[in-house]
Amino acid sequence: MTLLTTVFAAIVCTIIWYRGAPKNDMKVSYLCWMYWGASLMWLVDAIFEYAELGAEYFTPAPMDMLNDFYLGLSVVALGLIIWLVILLVKDPKGVVKATLFKKK
Amino acid sequence: MSENADENITIIQVDYVCQEGMRLLSRETVCLLFLHTPPEIFRRYPIMACFLVPAAEAVITTVAAKVIKSKEKENAAKLSVSDNSVEETKKIPFSTKLGWLNKLLWGGSALLAYEHLWHGEVVPFFPFLTAVQSGETAEMFAEMGSAGVVMAVLITAVWGGMLAVSSLIEKRARTPEPEKEGA
Known part of the structure; x- marks a missing residue:
């Protein structure tokens, strides 16, 4: 469920990035890299788990699913926070700078 | 009734x-x-530190990207001095391409580290890994050697695929398009 949540987040971010490309004002590409990287890693995790459990892997207990979904949402939120920090630090539109040094 | x-x-x-x-x-x-x-049954993955392998690769590739970038800058400066002209090349610098791998590795490792924190396999105090705390270091290394290495290899392989595709696009962009007849 965590893998699925992250994959969906990666797909959505990639679509958003593609719509705005080649301009990357909002630095959405960072989100794409992050979510795709995590998705690939969790894919490996899932393969290892499948090798151990077999078909049982596809029928998780409802509580496990809920917990994994909760984790997935938290991971997506953490990714968004990291992206927001990068965006504010890099400040590609110069908004933060303009706000800080605004003459009254 | x-x-x-x-x-x-x-x-x-x-x-x-x-x-x-x-x-x-x-x-x-x-x-x-x-x-x-027995408690072992509840801990299917008792010790997980697999994200450390891609994170270690990320450190190496980040340093490599910095070194390559500085060399590329030097070469570009030499070119412009000797030729007195800046040649427009439709080629993405290798440091930029290495940056893609960096972002994949750092991003994935960061989010996976959070997952390990969530499951209590990583703790915010020394020695940071519960496996080290409980003396299961050998199992931890075995897990890093299997899942961790496969993660790093898969990400590098995906990046390799991206390099192949991008070099193909670059080649197509460099070859001049044949003029259409009757144009």
């Missing part, structure tokens, strides 16, 4: 008592099961 109502109440009460009894019984059975089950 009143007798029927009483009967109904009795049936509902009996039914309720039975249901509650079953629930309590099942709860007790579950408790007993938990008491008699």
Whole structure:
């Protein structure tokens, strides 16, 4: 469920990035890299788990699913926070700078 | 009429008592099961530090990207000095391409580190890994050597695929398009 949540987040971010490309004002590409990287890693995790459990892997207990979904949402939120920090630090539109040094 | 109502109440009460009894019984059975089950069964993945392998690769590739970028800058400066002209090349610098791998590795490792924190496999105090704390370092290294290495290899392989595709696009962009007849 965590893998699925992250994959969906990666797909959505990639679509958003593609719509705005080649301009990357909002630095959405960072989100794409992050979510795709995590998705690939969790894919490996899932393969290892499948090798151990077999078909049982596809029928998780409802509580496990809920917990994994909760984790997935938290991971997506953490990714968004990291992206927001990068965006504010890099400040590609110069908004933060303009706000800080605004003459009254 | 009143007798029927009483009967109904009795049936509902009996039914309720039975249901509650079953629930309590099942709860007790579950408790007993938990008491008699060895802890290893609940810990399918007792020690996870697989994200450390891609993170280590990320450190190496970040340093490599910095070194390559500085060399590329030097070469570009030499070119512009000797030729006195800046040649427009439709080629993405390798440091930029290495940056893609960096972002994949750092991003994935950061989010996976959070997952490990969530599962209590990483702790915010020394020695940071519960496996080291509980003396299961050998198992941890085995897990890093299997899942961790496969993660790093898969990400690098995906990046390799991206390099192949991008070099193909670059080649197409460099070759001049043949002029259309009758144009």
